[in-house]
Amino acid sequence: MNQELSTAQAPAAYQFRPIGVVRSPRTVPQHDHWGDVSAVIELDPEQLEPDAVAGLDQFSHLEVVFHFHLVPESDTVRGSCPPRGRGDLPALGILAQRLKERPNRLGVSRCELAGVDGLTLHVRGLDALDGTPVLDVKPYQQIFQPAPETVREPTWLRAAMSAYYF
Template sequence: MGVEPVGYVVGGRVPVEDDDWAGVEAVIRLDAERFGPEALYGLDGFSHLEVVFHFDRVPPERVETGARHPRGNQDWPLVGIFAQRGKNRPNRLGVSRCTLLRVDGLDVHVAGLDAVDGTPVLDIKPWMAEFGPRGEQARQPGWATELMKGYY
């Protein structure tokens, strides 16, 4: 299975850092050789996007397949890689929900996308309320709430 980037993150944050993403604005620039502006028609009707991207700066030898303490914090429990959202994932895929600011040609302007300048973007999807939690209220462990306090 091969996956090609649909575009790249331009601007925003350059260093890889974990927190304070809310005010970070960036552009997702589509590949002009594969897409025309019509690929983005109607996207501006949505307030939020889900963006799938590749953690391309994680060396393969740093990939985690077992359990670890999130961010190396021994006060948090040992949890499996699929019970956390760290970047050292088996396929090095990231998924982020961000705010859509505007669409300009092949440029998608966003805020709160937790991907750094130059990151390959694999897909862009509009976020729809129906894809949010259904039925019961969403739940998560206390350590996850604590970890996310300063993330956005």
């Protein structure tokens, strides 16, 4: 780490104001079967003007940044644990998995954009619960993804996550 940018000099906290909220039929956390879940992201007209979504309907998918608002800060993991609470998998550091109990409780998800109706975004496959605060929405763009042949993952990951969207 750069000596000039030590954590002692970093701001103590950041504050974000949600730009919207998720409306979903799912109200309790579940590990799997998110692919067919239809939901709505209601964007806040106090945060965004109507033309903030201009052109968004030209994209098939979104990347949504949200806050795991139902996870108490006291439940966050700052070290390691088995993914999905499965003792048959090796313990991984919290930064090596996508667990909701992360230190800042931020989630990032890709989902299909089914439609745009004013400041209402209709989506499928968003793995966020009803009432989840949305911090940002970005169009998914393949140009920003790494070349598939350069991606490396643990061998057990595909089997462990095989039902996530199916």
